Each structure stands twice: as C-alpha cells, then as structure tokens.
Amino acid sequence: MKMNVQAAAAAFQFLTRFPVKMTLDYTPELFRRSTRFYPLVGLAVGLTVWIGGAAASYLLPPLPAAVLMLILWVGLTGGLHLDGWMDTADGLLSYRSRERMLEIMKDSRVGAMGVMACVLLLLLKASLIYSLLLGGLPPLLLLLPPVWSRWFMVHAMASWPMARGKEGLAGSYFNGMTREQSMESFLLAAGLTLIAALLSPLLPYGPAGIWNYRGITWLHAGLAWLLLPLAAWAAGWWAGRRMNAKLGGLTGDTYGALNEGIETVLLLVLTILIYRF
Structure with missing residues (x-):
C-alpha cells in the first residue's frame, strides 16, 4: 500500500502542479x-477543469469561460x-536528419514552428x-480526454524504443517500461471511464444547463x-508510429506532444458528436 501511495504521489508531483506534499526518492523504479x-x-485534471468551467460559465459568457478553462488546464500541468x-514541432517540422531533429528538440529555446504549433493548438x-x-x-465526458491521453503516454513508453537510449529524462527514468505496466494503466483508465459513465446520469446538467441542445441523446x-x-488509441x-519512423524512437518531448494531440482529438470528437450526429 505504501509503495502505491508513493507511486501515486510521484505521478501527481511529476505531471501536475497539485500541492502534493510528500518527500520521495525519485528512482527509475518509482517513476516506472x-x-x-x-x-x-x-x-x-479533468475534474478540476470541469468544476472551474462550471463556475466560470455561471458568471461569464461562454467564450471567456472557455478561455479561463483552458488557462486552468494549462496551469494545472505547468x-x-x-x-x-x-x-x-520544432524538431519534426524542421525536416532535417534524425540526429539534427533530436538536437533541435533538446534545445531549450523555442523556434518559429514551435510557436506556431502552440498558438494553433491553443486556439483550436x-x-x-x-x-x-x-x-x-x-x-463527466469532459474527463475522458485527459484520462485517455495520459494512458496513451504510458502505452507509448512501452510500445516504442527511446530515441536517445538511456540519455535524457525519459531514457533515465522510463527506459524498460513493459506491456504489463501499460495494461495496469489501461485498466485504471477503463475503470475510471466506467465509473464516470455510471455516475453521469446522476449529476446536474453541464455548465450550459442543457442536456440535448443539439439533439444529444442517450445513444449519442x-x-x-x-x-x-x-x-485516443487510433x-x-x-x-x-510516424514519430518513431522519423526519430528512431520516442522522447520525453514526444510523450508530451502525444498527450496534447490526443486531448485535442478527443475534444474534436465530442464536438462532432454534438453538432453533426
């Protein structure tokens, strides 16, 4: 039990700005x-963003409420x-050699491609x-993007090699991830999804106070x-696969990129379900 508590605390300390006060010995085993x-x-993260969005939408019009939700979302992860x-984005969109891409991604400075990719992502x-x-x-459907995007980071660690081997943060702490560890994360994500689905009908309507404004049904x-x-998986x-083909593996940066990309794709899927079906 103590090991699981420490592991959970390490996950929150590493991935978020939640005030988890616990002194930990950050070993590769603990990270994995x-x-x-x-x-x-x-x-x-998703629950905090939803609660913040519900409060903001009662005080503000939808557009500033949405921007505040996004600010909170980014702030929670630092x-x-x-x-x-x-x-x-800086590395892959440079269209250089594999070695040069990895050098660019390691540089702490942000280039033009990174800035454009960031602005466009936040706008979307x-x-x-x-x-x-x-x-x-x-x-509670709004909880799924951050839940499943973080599961896929674990799946990616176990599915593709580290592009820099044992160098860098990802290589030092997450090298050697197994499919069993990915499956543990998947089962937790699936369990949380099932609980949220069962609880969803019992909760008040969303921030807009509307259940089927665009024809949303229980089937949808x-x-x-x-x-x-x-x-999320697709x-x-x-x-x-595309990152692995270009870089010969994945890095800590690409795990973060996968998280951001999958969150956005899932928000897009939700929007399509509401407005087009």
Missing part, C-alpha cells in the same frame, strides 16, 4: 511504477506537455471548449463513452 496512476492524474508539443482547444459549453453534454452519449478511448498510434 508511477505510470499506472497517470489516468488518475488525468481524472483530477505547461509540461505543451512544452513537449512545441519542442516536437479554446474553440472546441467554447463549442462544448454552448452545445451541452453529459459533464453511450457512443461517446465507447468512441473516445478508441479515438490517434496516438498513428502519431506515435
């Missing part, structure tokens, strides 16, 4: 063990994954959150609970 709790971290998104996320606030949906909601995990696997 902590990955099983990444979906739980995603649940905490921009960790967003930094990986920018570094990955803000617009999708705004659309969801307007459209109305079972509120049920499809969403099933489609979002599948969409989008992550496609992106991970």
Whole structure:
C-alpha cells in the first residue's frame, strides 16, 4: 500500500502542479511504477477543469469561460506537455536528419514552428471548449480526454524504443517500461471511464444547463463513452508510429506532444458528436 501511495504521489508531483506534499526518492523504479496512476492524474485534471468551467460559465459568457478553462488546464500541468508539443514541432517540422531533429528538440529555446504549433493548438482547444459549453453534454465526458491521453503516454513508453537510449529524462527514468505496466494503466483508465459513465446520469446538467441542445441523446452519449478511448488509441498510434519512423524512437518531448494531440482529438470528437450526429 505504501509503495502505491508513493507511486501515486510521484505521478501527481511529476505531471501536475497539485500541492502534493510528500518527500520521495525519485528512482527509475518509482517513476516506472508511477505510470499506472497517470489516468488518475488525468481524472483530477479533468475534474478540476470541469468544476472551474462550471463556475466560470455561471458568471461569464461562454467564450471567456472557455478561455479561463483552458488557462486552468494549462496551469494545472505547468505547461509540461505543451512544452513537449512545441519542442516536437520544432524538431519534426524542421525536416532535417534524425540526429539534427533530436538536437533541435533538446534545445531549450523555442523556434518559429514551435510557436506556431502552440498558438494553433491553443486556439483550436479554446474553440472546441467554447463549442462544448454552448452545445451541452453529459459533464463527466469532459474527463475522458485527459484520462485517455495520459494512458496513451504510458502505452507509448512501452510500445516504442527511446530515441536517445538511456540519455535524457525519459531514457533515465522510463527506459524498460513493459506491456504489463501499460495494461495496469489501461485498466485504471477503463475503470475510471466506467465509473464516470455510471455516475453521469446522476449529476446536474453541464455548465450550459442543457442536456440535448443539439439533439444529444442517450445513444449519442453511450457512443461517446465507447468512441473516445478508441479515438485516443487510433490517434496516438498513428502519431506515435510516424514519430518513431522519423526519430528512431520516442522522447520525453514526444510523450508530451502525444498527450496534447490526443486531448485535442478527443475534444474534436465530442464536438462532432454534438453538432453533426
């Protein structure tokens, strides 16, 4: 039990800015063990963002409420994954050799491609959150993007090699991840999804106070609970394979990029379900 508590605390300390006060010995074993709790971290992030968004939407119009939700979302992670998104964009969009791409991604400075990728991603996320606030949906569905994007980071660690071997943060602490550890994380993500799906009908309506503003039915909601995990896997696997082909493996930056990309894809899927089906 103590080992699991330490592992969960390590996951929250590493991935978020939640005030988890615990002194830990950060060994590679602890880092690898902590990955099983990444979906739980995603649940905490998603729940905090939803509560903040519900409060903001009662005080403000949907657009500023959506922007505040996004600010809270980024703030809870300290921009960790967003930094990986920018570094990955700088490297992969440079169209250089593998070695040069890895050098660019290692540079702490952000280039033009990283800035453009960051701006476009935040604009898209803000617009999708705004659309969801307007459209109305079972509120606990908003927990799924951060839950499943963090599961896929664990899956990616176990599925593809480290591009820099044992160098760098990812290589030092996450090298040697196994499929069993990925499966532990998957089972937690699936369990959290099932609990959220069962609780969703019991909670108040979303921040907009509307259940079927765009014709959302229980069938649509049920499809969403099933489609979002599948969409997370499909989008992550496609992106991970392309990154692996170009870099000869993945890095800590690409894990962050996968998290940001999958969160956005799942928000997009939710928006499409509301407005087009």
